[in-house]
Amino acid sequence: xxxxxLKHEQVILNSLRIAVGIVFLLSAIGKMLPSPPTxxxxxxxxTLIPSGVxxxxxxxxxxxxxxxxxMIGMMLLK
Numbered sequence: 001x002x003x004x005x006l007k008h009e010q011v012i013l014n015s016l017r018i019a020v021g022i023v024f025l026l027s028a029i030g031k032m033l034p035s036p037p038t039x040x041x042x043x044x045x046x047t048l049i050p051s052g053v054x055x056x057x058x059x060x061x062x063x064x065x066x067x068x069x070x071m072i073g074m075m076l077l078k
Contacts, residue, residue, distance in 0.1 A: 021076030028069035031062075040066065 032039045043066075044058040053061055 017076050021073045024069050024073030024076065028066050028073060031066050031069075 030039075031043050040059070040062050044062045048058045048062055049055060
């Protein structure tokens with residue numbers, strides 16, 4: 001009985017890992033659409049700058065956040 005429980009637990013954990021990885025990838029790709037300059041500029045002006053990030057640092061931070069999301073998504077899907 002214990003081995004059956006552990007097998008199902010592993011399946012559930014792998015399914016959750018894959019689902020979260022896909023969400024991270026979709027979030028990063030969504031920020032780059034319809035094109036990277038347009039999507040990232042919108043992310044900067046509507047999200048980062050109103051939250052207090054300086055206008056000079058916002059382009060760098062937005063690209064770092066998208067790269068971080070891509071990396072986390074790919075690591076979860078490995």
